[in-house]
Amino acid sequence: MSNLKSHASDAPSSVRASSNKPSTQKRILDTAERLFAREGFEQTSLRQITQEADVNLASVNYHFGSKKALIQAVVARYMDVFMPALDEELRGLDDESALTTLQVFEAFKLPLFSLNGIHKRGTERFLRLLGFAYSETQGHLRRYTQSAFGNVLQHLLALLHRANPELSDEEMFWRLHFVLGATVFAQVSGQALIEIARAEFNHEVNIKTVIEHLIVFIAGGLERP
Amino acid sequence: MSNLKSHASDAPSSVRASSNKPSTQKRILDTAERLFAREGFEQTSLRQITQEADVNLASVNYHFGSKKALIQAVVARYMDVFMPALDEELRGLDDESALTTLQVFEAFKLPLFSLNGIHKRGTERFLRLLGFAYSETQGHLRRYTQSAFGNVLQHLLALLHRANPELSDEEMFWRLHFVLGATVFAQVSGQALIEIARAEFNHEVNIKTVIEHLIVFIAGGLERP
DNA sequence: GATTAAATTAAACGCATGTTTAAAATGTGT
DNA sequence: ACACATTTTAAACATGCGTTTAATTTAATC
Incomplete structure (x- = not known):
């Protein structure tokens, strides 16, 4: 945590001077994200990350302090985009006269898809990261989310109560x-399921389709009298 | 796998001759079950198991061959009771004229609760084992279940199609x-959730209550038009 | 261009894991 | 009581992990 070198969070020069190669920090972050989203946090070793990022093993600890801190940095990059976007969508529902559960869950769609601005498959990656964060017990991530965005989650709960x-x-x-369980599981097992579905039903399946199916399902379960 | 000593699966003498102590095999199996259900498969080390079971570290490999095989043996002890019981319940639904989703899921209740015959908290343990088996990727367990009880799962799918x-x-x-995701998650996070619920709502919460809530939820999600 | 500061590197540290080995102890059949 | 098979034991093995160290290279500052 406090082991971080002082310059590590200095903002600007994210691109190296006379080189088209991204900075070491960014290389680590990008590679870690890709591997974390594919294999999970615990299953991904620092040696794997640094090797594929073509940086030295020790540079993770130099730039981020620890593996935990790296995980948090990877997740935060998405959270900082997603949560404010969700917050805005939820505010838009405050004035709704006849609020439905489906409306509340559909408020997730735009914020989720906006993550494709961070990365081509940002939505998918974020959901899988979230899934692993919960299925592996990454307590520090839960604490971070709760303390940084607790108010948004409170708002969500209030809206669901209003709808039901x-x-x-x-x-x-x-x-x-x-709901959380179905969502998390769908994402963690997501890639495997998408492939099975593709083979089984002979047409393309993408993350958007899965989310559409999921939202209908969880709305149905939640509204059940 | 084939590293197993030939006598390891010899059936009868499950209790040592002139001693009230259970056999080494059973001690390992019981302790492993308890720890696996509490912490998960990967989080539980053989050293932890053998220490708490008060047996030698090497005896796991001697009696079971490997950690994987031990995991399978622990899960199989429950599967072999649960699956036939579920099979029978499902057969009872074949003649139902107006089959509902709720009926299908409620067919799980008796088989689940019958597991309390194996252990005082057998239901809970089995569900948590299942949860870990899916959230950690224990591919060999999926393969075993599919090949040993695939027909029962096919039957389940057919009934759900008939109801919907x-x-x-x-x-x-x-x-x-x-559905699987919600179920698995509920169990893996189950103990923590039960404790939160207890504190929040000031009354006892047990596994049966959770299952009742869950069944209503998943039936609602699955039936959604 | 010399002097600091920052970043990178190769190597080792300390620890934990599942597994294997080979000797000792225990049990079994004759 | 002997011979043999089974089980138990302590120790080591091989591997992988996150982290730390100390030296070197690169960049920035005066």
Whole structure:
């Protein structure tokens, strides 16, 4: 944590001077993201990351301090885009007169797809990172999310209660966690499932399709009387 | 795999002769089960198991051949009870005239609760083992389940299709995996969630309650038009 | 261009894992 | 009681991990 060298978070020069190669920091971040999203955090070693990024093993600890901090940096890059976008979408629902569960979940779509601005397959990567963050127990990530974006999550819960006033707090508690489970699982097993589906149904399947299916499903489960 | 000593699967003498202590094999199996269900497969080391079981480290490899084989033996002990029981329940639904999704999922309840015959908290343990088997990628376990009990799972799929004839194969495919996700997640995060719920709602929460909530949720998600 | 500061490098450290080995202990059949 | 097979044991093996160190190279500053 505090082991970080002072210059590590200095902002500007993200591109090396007289070279078209991205900086070491960015190379590490990009490669780590790709591998984390594919294999999970624990399954990905620093040696694997540094080798594929073509940087020295020790540079991860030099630039980020520790593997934990690297994980957090990778996730934060997406969170910092996603959460404000979601926040705005949720605010747009505050004035809705007859709010439905489906509306609330569909508010996730734009923020999710906007992540493709970060990377070509940003949506997919973010969801898989999230999935691993929860299925592996990366407590520090949960704490970071809760403390940095807790208010957004509170807002979400309030809207869901407004859309389902007949559900008790306890029922909402359980169903929300089931929603989370279905979502996380769909992403972690996502790539494998997409391939199976492709072979089985003889047409292209992409992340958008999966999300559409998922949203209908979780809305159905959550609204169940 | 084939490294197993020939006597390892010899059936009978599960209790040592002139001693009230269970056999080494059983001690390993019981302790491994307890730890696997609590921490997951990868998080539990053989040293932890053998230490708590009070047996020698090497005896796991002697009796089971490898850690993978031990994991499989632990899971199989439950599968061999659960799957036939589920099979029987599902057969009971074949003659149902107006089959509902809820009926299909409720057919899981008895087989699940029957696992408490194996261990006091057998239901909970089995579900958590299953959860870890899927969230960690224990491919060999998936293969074993598929090959040993594939017919039961096929039967389940057929019944769900009968209860929801309007759903396409593809929709059923996705929803079934979301169901699996919600279930697995609920169990892996289960203990933590149960404790939060207990504190939040000031009354006892047990595994049965969670399953009741879950079944309603997944039936709602799956039936969604 | 000399002097600092920052970044990179190769190597080692310390620890934990699953597995194997070979000797000792225990049990079994005659 | 002997001979043999089975089981248990302590120790080492081989591998992989995140991290640290100390020296070198590169960049920036005066």
